[in-house]
Amino acid sequence: MGSILILTGRDDLTADAVVEELGRRGEEVIRFDTADFPTASRLAVSLTRDGWAGVLAGSRAVRLEAVKSVWWRRPNEFRTPDAWPGHARALAVSEARSGLLGVLGSLPVRWINHPAADAAANYKPRQLAVAARVGLDVPRSVITSDPGHAREFIGAGQVVYKGLGGGVLGPGGKRQFLPVALVSADEVDDGVAGTAHLFQERVPKAFEVRLTVIGSRMFAVAIHAGSEAARLDWRSDYRSLAYEPVDVPSEVAKGVRRLMDELGLYFGALDFAVTPAGRWVFFQVNPNGQWHWLAVKAGIPLVEAMAGALQGESQGVSA
Incomplete structure (x- = not known):
């Protein structure tokens, strides 16, 4: 059936929830933190006609040719021995990144998201330019x-x-x-x-929306601010917020789909303001944004959707 590889740190409640769901579904999940390489894990692969084959071994071992999907969740920086000189550590980290991520990035499997696409999409000027080009309303x-x-x-x-x-x-x-x-x-x-x-x-706001995209599924949650600080930036006062699921207008959904396709993203956490007149104004897309708290607060099946995506399910459209 193949293994699901999740690249993240040990303290990741979002990954914990998805791993638990995948376990209930009988999937083999390997969790790996890049901070363990090269000090606490080993890579031993050989090039074949089908690509790289071999073992990545940390607390558990995974055969790379058996991997069916990879979730680039929140891995930590590569770590080398503290006793090494600074220049040696910098060189080792550079080689580790090129070697390990180069091998993993070549795997012809479903990536959520591929690290190269994740890195490129993180440039906010690019996001805004693409969003304007695909027809989204931008400030x-x-x-x-x-x-x-x-x-x-x-x-x-x-x-x-x-x-x-x-x-x-x-x-x-x-x-x-x-x-x-x-x-x-x-x-x-x-x-x-x-x-x-x-x-x-400054965009006038009736409320804001966090739109979580997993494949072709879209889960929109209205975020209602309860303080002046939160009305400017809701991240500044989580305790004042109220949440409710909302529908995505068809033209906005069309633009989001084009944005995700052009950025090469399978997953994204998008932020919009909805004006008193009902305009959806795009602010940004975080290619690796947080979302588990929304699943809990708004009661939407994000954990199940992510688990299904990692299993390889085709994703039906859902607002």
């Missing part, structure tokens, strides 16, 4: 390091400032992100010239 946006350009875009009102990337690792290994903020032209100074900045028009 007026500029990316600039020119203070004058920023002030001209902002004009007399306020716009939203957002980080472009996925944050950086801070003290203790905790990821730190730039907060979403409202900015007026008189707040823009020459410091803008220090790097690239994303400014977007």
Whole structure:
């Protein structure tokens, strides 16, 4: 029947739920964290006419030719012995990434998502350009390091400032992100010239939507903010939020399908604002976004859908 390979860390409640569901379905699941390579695991593969064949052995071993699907969930960084010199560790990590991910990435199986597609889709400027091209409604946006350009875009009102990337690792290994903020032209100074900045028009919101896409299935949840902070960015105040499943308008679903296809994504967590007039405005797609809390809060079958996708089921459309 084949094995399902899940690449993630040990502390991953989302993966735990899917592994449990797959176990109930009688599937063989191998869980592997790239942080265990090369110090606590071994790779031994040979090239054949059909690709790479052999064993990846950690706490459990998997024969790569027997893998039928791979979930690129949330693996950690490769780790080498602390006693090695810094340059040796950097070289070893580079070789480990090229070797292990190169071998795994060549497997002709279902990937959710392939790491190359995941990495490319994480660039927010690309997401916005593709979303506009496929017909989704996107906010007026500029990316600039020119203070004058920023002030001209902002004009007399306020716009939203957002980080472009996925944050950086801070003290203790905790990821730190730039907060979403409202900015007026008189707040823009020459410091803008220090790097690239994303400014977007402020979109009036009746509520926001997190749309989780798994294959051709779409699960939309309305997120109603209960505080001023959450109305600007719902991630800033989870305790104030209320959730309910909603339907996806057909034209939005069509645009999302085209977006996912062009980005090469099987899974995505998409964020929209729905205006008081009913417009769905696209903000971003996270190719590896969190979703398990929505399954619990809104009572939608995301765990079952992900388990079915990893089993190789064809995915019927579901709003």
